[in-house]
Amino acid sequence: EAGVAQSPRYKIIEKRQSVAFWCNPISGHATLYWYQQILGQGPKLLIQFQNNGVVDDSQLPKDRFSAERLKGVDSTLKIQPAKLEDSAVYLCASSFDGTTNEKLFFGSGTQLSVL
Amino acid sequence: DAKTTQPPSMDCAEGRAANLPCNHSTISGNEYVYWYRQIHSQGPQYIIHGLKNNETNEMASLIITEDRKSSTLILPHATLRDTAVYYCIARSNSGYALNFGKGTSLLVTP
Numbered sequence: 630e631a632g633v634a635q636s637p638r639y640k641i642i643e644k645r646q647s648v649a650f651w652c653n654p655i656s657g658h659a660t661l662y663w664y665q666q667i668l669g670q671g672p673k674l675l676i677q678f679q680n681n682g683v684v685d686d687s688q689l690p691k692d693r694f695s696a697e698r699l700k701g702v703d704s705t706l707k708i709q710p711a712k713l714e715d716s717a718v719y720l721c722a723s724s725f726d727g728t729t730n731e732k733l734f735f736g737s738g739t740q741l742s743v744l
Numbered sequence: 745d746a747k748t749t750q751p752p753s754m755d756c757a758e759g760r761a762a763n764l765p766c767n768h769s770t771i772s773g774n775e776y777v778y779w780y781r782q783i784h785s786q787g788p789q790y791i792i793h794g795l796k797n798n799e800t801n802e803m804a805s806l807i808i809t810e811d812r813k814s815s816t817l818i819l820p821h822a823t824l825r826d827t828a829v830y831y832c833i834a835r836s837n838s839g840y841a842l843n844f845g846k847g848t849s850l851l852v853t854p
Contacts, residue, residue: 662841670846671831671844671845672788672842672844673844674842674843720787722787722788732790732793733788733790733842735787735788735789736787737785737787738786
C-alpha cells in the first residue's frame with residue numbers, strides 16, 4: 630500500500646520568500662493533517678481537513694500560512710512571506726475518516742530552512 | 745485532551761525489554777491512549793492504542809493501570825532499530841487530531 634507522499638523533501642529559502650509544500654494522502658483517506666515540527670519538539674497541528682473542508686485551523690498563522698485541499702485529495706501548504714522561525718519539518722498525515730479510534734499515517738516530511 | 749508526562753530520555757540494552765512509562769492523571773473516560781514513535785528523519789509511526797484493557801500487537805504491548813492514570817509501553821526485545829522518540833498521547837472524542845508532547849528519546853545500545 631502506498632504511503633503518504635510529500636514533496637519536496639528539502640527546501641532552502643531566504644526570509645520573506647514564498648514556499649509551497651505538497652501532500653498526497655493515502656488513497657481513500659478523507660482526513661488530512663498538516664503538522665509543523667521544530668527541532669527538538671513534538672509535531673504541532675497546523676490544520677486539519679475533512680475531505681475538502683477545514684475542521685481545525687486554530688493554530689495556523691493565517692497572516693502568512695495558507696492551505697488548501699480543493700478536490701478533497703491532495704493538499705498544498707504555503708508560507709508567504711517566510712520568517713526565520715518557520716524553519717522546521719512540515720509533516721503531512723492522513724486517516725480514513727478522522728474518528729477517534731483510528732490511526733494517522735505520516736509522510737516523511739519536508740525540511741524547510743529559512744536563511 | 746489530557747496532558748501526558750514522559751521522561752525525556754531512556755536507555756535500553758539490545759535484546760532486553762524496554763518499558764516506557766507515561767502519566768496521564770487527568771485522562772477522561774472517553775480518551776484513548778495512543779503511542780507513536782519517530783525514527784530520525786521520518787514521520788511518526790503508529791505503534792498501539794488502548795482505552796481500558798491491555799493491548800498487544802506485533803510491535804509492542806500497552807499496559808494501562810486500572811485507574812487509567814498511567815500506562816507503560818513495552819517493547820519486549822528491543823533492537824537497535826527501536827532507537828527513536830516515543831510519544832504518548834491522550835486523544836479525546838471532541839477532537840480528531842493528535843496533540844504531541846516532547847516524548848521520550850529511547851536509545852537502544854549494543
